[in-house]
Structure formats: C-alpha cells, structure tokens
Amino acid sequence: MRVLFFAPHPDDVEFICACTEIDLIKKGHDVMMACFTGGEYGISRDDFKGERLSRIRRRELKESTRLVGVKKLYWMGFIDGYSRFDKESIKMVEEFILKVKPDVIFAPDPFYSVDRHVDHINLAKNVYYVWCRLKKQPIYLLYYTYMPNYYVPARHGKIAREALKKHVSQGFSRPFSVGFSWFVKFLFGCFAPHAVFAEAFRVLGVQRFLKHKNPVRMPKLVKKLFHLLFNGFAVMPDEMQYHPTPEQLGLKEFRYDLDGNLLST
C-alpha cells in the first residue's frame, strides 16, 4: 500500500506516531511523508529563526526519515506559523494527493485536536476538505486526536526514539523531551486494549471494519491534561514566537520545490 504521512512541522510525525510509521515500513508498505512547513520559527532565539533554522530542520527530517526508511520526503513550502486554509492551499494539497495517489493518509485531527497550533489546524483542515471531495477516498487516520477509535501498540521503540532524537534543534536529543513523547504514548495506552504504550488515531473511511466503532470519549481530566501538555507550557505564545515577520527575515512561501530544492528567485 502507498501510505502518506502529512506533517505540519518537521518533527510532528516522529513525535506522535513514529512507531506506526516504522511498523508500516517493516511490513513492506511504501511510506511517504509530506511536510507542510519548513519549521522556520521553531526556536526562541530570534537570530536563528528563518532560513537558517529551516535548513537545519529540513536536514533533521531528511536524516530521520532516511533512518526509518521513508521512501520519499516532500516539502509543501508553507512558512511555519503562516500556513493557510484557503483556495490556493486546498488546490495545492488536492493536486499533491492526486499526484501521489496514496491508499492511506495520516494527518492531524482538525476537530478534536490535542494540539491547537495554527499550522496543525490549517494542514488538518486542508487535508480533510480535500479528502471529503475525493472520488476514491483513501483510508484516513487522524493523529493528535483526543477522540481516538484505533490504537497501534508502540513497537520498535528503539528506532522510534532514534528518529525523534534526530530533531536536535527541537531539544529532542534530551532524554526529558523523548520521555514526553513516551508519556503521551502512555496516556493513550491507558485507553488502548492490550498495550501499555500506544499511538492513537481517529479513523475515517473504514469505520465499519473497526472493532471499536465509537471513539473513546476521554475523561475531561485527561483532555485537560493533554491541553496543558500541548498548549499550556509546551508552546510559546504566538506573539513571542512569530516575530520578526517573514518579510523581515526575507522568507518567501514556496521558495523550494516539492523535493526540497531551493528555487532561484
């Protein structure tokens, strides 16, 4: 099967569903990844923001996907924090999906997202909008969700941790940060049958084949905990994170092609 993971930022798939990704690769499926933004603002230091950080983060994802055996890595070219959900972005995502022809799509949950980052929501909405209109709909798994109806036990932990650790610029070389990713797997594992650590998804398109048809409604306290973990102290306030502006940094949307090669302007 052709499996396509959409990532809002370079580290998201490794953080939240690397074990599933590796599982699919080990089972012989063709796994591809498309990163929506170049991660230009993923650090508090202003002097690193922009193309300099993006170059580092693009390299980190390249190394990480190479480590786990992702067949092809694509770059959609939006700027971190300045992604959009509009006609142009929908058209881009639609053309991309029609070109890649995936049988399975992974993307963030647009409605019940544990992480309300603007790029996560925009990517999620774009993919959802396109998927709803597709004649031949791929199986669609939503991650970063607190309404899961499908769990994958977290296997291949060693290589999953190695893949996450490649994102050094995001602090994932530190044990505490890797531990955070596994704490999230533990929280999902509390609701998963037969697994202590698990990755959780909301599956659309093939619900009739699922054993647990209805999503597990997580207790309010767990939702609050997720909210705090992802939106409370884990993310900087936007006004701190997203300045200077892309214009001030000389950043342009779509300055590189789908393969990540910089285009001359």
Ligand SMILES: [Zn+2]
């Ligand atoms: Zn992200």
